Amino acid sequence: PLCKAIRTLDVQADSGVRTVYSGDLIPENPNIAPISDRIPIVKLARGQRIRLEAYAKLGRGKVHAKWQPVSACTYRYKPIVRIDYSRCNACGKCAEICPRRVFVEEDGKVVVAREMECILCTDCIKVCDVKPPPIQISWDDSVFIFYVESVGSLSVERIIFEALKIYEEKFMEFMNLLEGLVNEPKKD
Template structure:
């Protein structure tokens, strides 16, 4: 505990940002804090998702519940100006103009079969719409019709998976690879056994080198394979390599920022409750 108290403030180092995927290193941290951030990214952030669906017309072979579930799980872009479902005082099941957005879907197959996609969903606000217009919902045969009215509201991932902004929220220890050239005989067994190709032998050299440290899974197969004990794999238990990928409902860096903000709010609330107990 004393060592953790003396630890420098946590730092975040961005490694890469591609599409909806963000990779970063969390330094000067503990497993407890790293896991708290991971869980907060999944379940403690308000996002917009379809909360209630009214099926107006459906003469397809699929039950209403099946179609409703598929539509509700379609990721939507988040409008943070909406009052969260648990904080609005309107009391309406479908929400009000301050806490809900209405979306409609009207599809009909007349002369030939029609595939209904998420792009066919119409929203009354440009800020709330499917993140992709290519998600298939149902295929209508000739003469079949589907009319739906849906209401999207802001909620938390811990209530239902449809409000979870992440598809990946994972971390691992930052690997440490040490190679001892004076012990190595250049057999290359460690390189051959390394599945993620974290180490390699450069052309013209007989000793392995680290090619991609972050690719290392710390499986230690290379250590077990090396007959000369020339390689050592361990990890930094105060640094964590995070991979954060979102559904597109929010940018990954915004998810991270909101997750940390949610944790700070919880810590503050906990502190106030402790102070009240001390007063009593």
Template sequence: MEGGVSYARMPRVKIRELKDDYAKFELRDTDASIANALRRVMIAEVPTVAIDLVEIEVNSSVLNDEFIAHRLGLIPLTSERAMSMRFSRDCDACDGDGQCEFCSVEFHLRVKCMTDQTLDVTSKDLYSSDPTVSPVDFSDPSATDSDNNRGIIIVKLRRGQELKLRAIARKGIGKDHAKWSPAATVTFMYEPEIHINEDLMETLTLEEKREWVDSSPTRVFEIDPVTQQVMVVDAEAYTYDDEVLKKAEAMGKPGLVEIIARQDSFIFTVESTGAVKASQLVLNAIEILKQKLDAVRLSEDTVEADDQFGELGAHMRGG
């Protein structure tokens, strides 16, 4: 056992905040290795759909072909279907060609500027062969002005300039290229436990208390206007910067506050690119972690070290 500590095998979850593209939740009674595995899978191993192949027919814009192809690849596409899609390399329907309904989605873009006004070519101009896979819509539904509803700009065209292309979107993971990462940021922090030594705090003047509270770069402490006592208002705002501890020592009051990072409690924040909902991103990550474990558990690929490695076999046995 590690240091004689036995963690409960069954973690607890509590959701603090949940939106389509943002989630904040607590994961308790588990270890950093599990929390970190979850974080890493969310960033790099949850699959999404992104444009991977671009065939440009006409491009008379100021941006060259590969520049536009790169920009198209980085446009997030709604990827609820990604988990059930096939990787194009594993697709037997198209022999790994990556151009069939099971492993790819086709997009078309045809735009020509006919006026003296600069024309913005945006993700809204991409037409998909599959209605479930389309560019993510970042527009505010309540906003009426067209500025907020125009999508992601791909290129700007002047009079006479034209862009005509066909793009193939495929399933992939963030490990292969960042365009396939469904997560904008995934972070976790240890939950801080803050204990103020009330007896020691009483020895400070109001001015000293105020000075001590202000030494924290984030708003963790506050002085109660009625009782004049220092209280913790937002423990999670503490960034483990140790400023309050240094200040207490500088004031000649070490032990004024005790801050402990709970090693078995984590606060996760998950921000999605919009390709997958934040809540679904967490669930998909768990599913992928399970698949990885299952693959190892069921593998029967064994090599006898004595036969294959000669003298190294003895070392493997600890001899």
């Protein structure tokens, strides 16, 4: 199986500074390649040389951090932002203070323009002079918004796809164990 990839590199900077890229690596198997040929590896000064043999081994972050393609992965609830226009004086203070520009002023009133950007900080409620404030901030705890940031080794789509494959494998393993327990003969 394709569990390991070997690449070699032998590069010299003859005339001036040279950046060595992932595309300079020579593959043992050309079907296994980095996500991009333009990933910088090292800069060489004139006269410097690098020679190496690199091994890439298939694995998961559970075993070692080097297999974690994600630099950040978070989730949050879907925000719900409502304005009671019968009580709003359209002063615009909420639009001014909002760090994510959730509110905008349109046609003499404040409207929710980017609800999904709300981070639930409630600065808009705190700055409002109307008591109780006409703005209501809450969240839908049945809807999650996921943020996945890649370090560049895999696309976000690929990270999610691979994660779902792993979950599917683990779910099937769990179902098989459960089925074994259910079908196990009872002891008297």
